[in-house]
Amino acid sequence: RMASFTTYASVRDQVNAVLALEIMGFAILLAGAFYLLNRKTAVRMALFQRESAELRDLNARLQREIAERERMQQTLAVAEQSLAQSSKLAVLGEMSAAVSHELNQPLAAMKTYLAGARLLLQRNRPDEALTAFHRIDGLIERMGAITRQLKSYASKGAEQLAPVDLAEALTSALSMMEPQLRERQVRINRVLPEGPVTVMGDRVRIEQVMVNLIRNAFDAVKSVASPEIDIILARGETAVLTVRDNGDGIEDLDALFEPFYTTKQPGEGVGLGLAISSGIVTDLGGRLTARNATGGGAVFEMQLPVLAEETRAAE
Template sequence: AAVSHELNQPLAAMKTYLAGARLLMQRNRLEEALSSFGRIDDLIERMGAITRQLKSYARKGQQQFSPFDMGEALASALSMMEPQLRQRQVQINRILPAAPVQVMGDRMRIEQVLVNLLRNAIDATKSERNPKVDIILSAGETATLTVRDNGPGIEDLDALFEPFYTTKQPGDGVGLGLAISSGIVTDLGGRLTARNGQNGGAVFEMQLPIMDSAENSTGGGIENGSGNEDRNR
């Protein structure tokens, strides 16, 4: 079920891009069609990376961590969600710092978390006339990314991160996304929390250990389980 859940998003995006490419070719707009095929190629590569991640999940102690920019990971996740955002006409408001926000971890898994959070926010705003999602990235003692929607909010906060908990209709999801996301963030030394906003809607907040300038200058990757004290200072 977890494998199906993680692969469903890129598969859905591929289907949308393929339909668009077919239409563009019929209209002899070949350059634009090639661009869509390029997106599909990127998604195929991502699916391969996801299957490798899931295959090695039992060997978490051997995973390779490397520095990456949270802003770039967010841009990648938004690109994957582009078909749904365009179809639903969701207004996305991004507030990002001028400087990169560097963290040490597994970028692919963090992108999975971001896609899950964005997908949940989009689903939560289905009944809203003007769906809106705010994304705020900030850097302080931790790297903090907040996703806030203008949907109805969260009914059961206590059960939200439990496996198979879902408020969706049968066939729309099995309730693994947030449970998987919480586990990923915890594995990377961070935490994922949720609350209802003061003015309505749901607010999800992901905090990850931030890299300082000294750590960033060393470069390279580290094995999961080593160097945690340095990263969490």
């Protein structure tokens, strides 16, 4: 039997070498994992930054488009107001000759009454002269009413909506068209309800629509031997104003409310009246429709929401 005794130094060196190799391998694995994780995070960060930049660009484009659309809408609103004002001024120009004739009549009568009053005063008859002065005062009131209607029609209208009695507005619109209707001897048949028909709107613009409808009906019966216009105002779930003529009717109903569409001769119209009127009625929450009547002629209907009784009472 042989026994051999040695030290642990060589074994310890071997064990330390193995441990060092294991620690080195583990460190290399940790470093590789950290590198891969860091690389993945960097890639995600780059993608996030690119997506953020794309979102910022998209947001900027959307903001520019929104601003451009708002600017276009403002421009369109201004253009519509300008067209509406131009249409009213065009109607006023066409009515100027008839209105001048309407004003000349009371002016001539005033001249006659003044001459008579002068003679009565010279003959020491002041009571009879005072009667002539009262008649002159009535003629002045009539002329003032005509000029006030023209002034209110030429104005741009109120921005705030208020209760409007359609019967009163219709009376005002007919008085503006009275000289032309009397000159052509057009028969007007009016059917009105007993009570008021009140809607929420702008009276100036509502009268503008009424004048346009009556004027179109007047133009439609120019070639008719017995011109006749029916105007019916009714109150139900909605307020309905119907204007019917006995003319030749409408050929193209689809394009009737399109801007610059007209069946009139050159110089008689530019085709904006019905387009503007339709826009006004739509802005007030209603609608404007047209159709051909069964017995001939055209029928236009303006429908507006009726103002509730409790709302009028509160106001």
